[in-house]
Amino acid sequence: MPKAYISAVAHYVPEKVLTNFDLEKMVDTSDEWIRSRTGIRERRILEPGKATSDMAAEAVKKLCENRGIDPLEIEGIVVATVTPDMFFPSTGNLVQEKVGAKNAWSFDVAAACSGFIYALSVGAQYIMAGTHKKIVVVGGDKMSAITNYRDRNTCVLFGDAAAAVLLEPTEDEDKGIIDFMLFSDGSGADYLKMKAGGSLFPASLETVVNDWHYIYQDGKTVFKFAVTKMAEVSVHILEKNGFTGKDLTLFIPHQANLRIIDAAVKRLGIDYDKVMINIDKYGNTTAATIPLALSEAYLQGKLDVGDLVVFATFGGGFTWASTLLRWGIPKPEKPISE
Structure with missing residues (x-):
């Protein structure tokens, strides 16, 4: 296969x-x-x-x-x-x-x-x-x-x-996706959501006046959940596949909050030179954060064929997930500076 x-x-x-x-x-x-x-x-x-x-x-x-x-x-x-x-x-x-x-x-x-x-x-x-x-x-x-x-x-x-x-x-053993871990917990639905616009609350004067078409977030609850789950899933996927943080070339976390990233990095026991961070430039771009950080990491010459990489994320739902892979593209001939 x-x-x-x-x-x-x-x-x-x-x-x-x-x-x-x-x-x-x-x-x-x-x-x-x-x-x-x-x-x-x-x-x-x-x-x-x-x-x-x-x-x-x-x-x-x-x-x-x-x-x-x-x-x-x-x-x-x-x-x-x-x-x-x-x-x-x-x-x-x-x-x-x-x-x-x-x-x-x-x-x-x-x-x-x-x-x-x-x-x-x-x-x-x-x-x-x-x-x-x-x-x-x-x-x-x-x-x-x-x-x-x-x-x-x-x-x-x-x-x-x-x-x-x-x-x-x-078929190359030196590159390719190794594993995924996906999780969800629907009990977190009320803490991070957009209340209106779906079949439960279709657009109406009430929904517009009450700002229900915007993001709602219970910051403290989401922060606590995110710190725990993103760190857990990052460690878990490595352990499941016989690796530790020391084996990682690059950790690409969801870019939601630098303090959440800090917690995951400490749990993995890795140095910051192994962490891709661009939240300072772009904020939280939701589904785009990980591939955006991956694209920039590649362009900056941070990845080469065979490098071990972990993606980790969390989101509304609640959802959280991780991917473990070996990178398959050679470094660009002329990496760009950050």
Whole structure:
């Protein structure tokens, strides 16, 4: 049975930058308060009239260019997002059309900030089954579309971005996905959610007036859960496969809060030079954080063929997940600086 490996990676971030100093003019907050509690300096905001599919399509186009393939070679597209352009058709359908992947089926996966790892696990099954040879997995969210910029507790956290990976088969022992671990606990639904817009509370005057179409987060509960579960799943997937933190080349955690990342790093017992962090530049881009960090890590020359990598995440639902893999792309000839 073939293994799935990541044969290409790419990302897209909007040009507009929203800094902490910009937010100081919008809500009662400060640059120092935001940085000390989250590690975020700035985030990217997509322009009005553009949507998640636009960012995702740009990432996929760049992905094809990086791999040197025609979009017609793509057989399937799985998009992880909680900010679809619309409920239906899926964002995956829209991306398929925008990139010209006429031979690909497509659909979305919704698992909040864990969405990319969930989608990656789905895409990998098609490769491992031997039925497909090129599957694109995208993580993308326009979080600015559901962020209340009057809420000082949440508006400082989120940004917009998309990133994509190409999965292909390999028999090479030095590269490929080794394992996934996926978990969920629906009892956490009330602590991190967007209350309205679905079948329970369709859009109405009441839902709009009450701000139910924005992100709601019980920060303390989510923080406690995230610190525990992201650290646990990171250690667990290594132990299950006979590794420790010392064997890791790179740890790529979900970029939600620097203090949560700190806790996971301490639990793994690794040095910070083995941790990819870009939350300071982009904030929490939900399903995009891990592939965005992965793309930047590759471009910066932090990865080479055979390197052991762990992804770990948590999200609303609650959901949490991890992936263990050996990297399969040689270092770029000219790595870029951070």
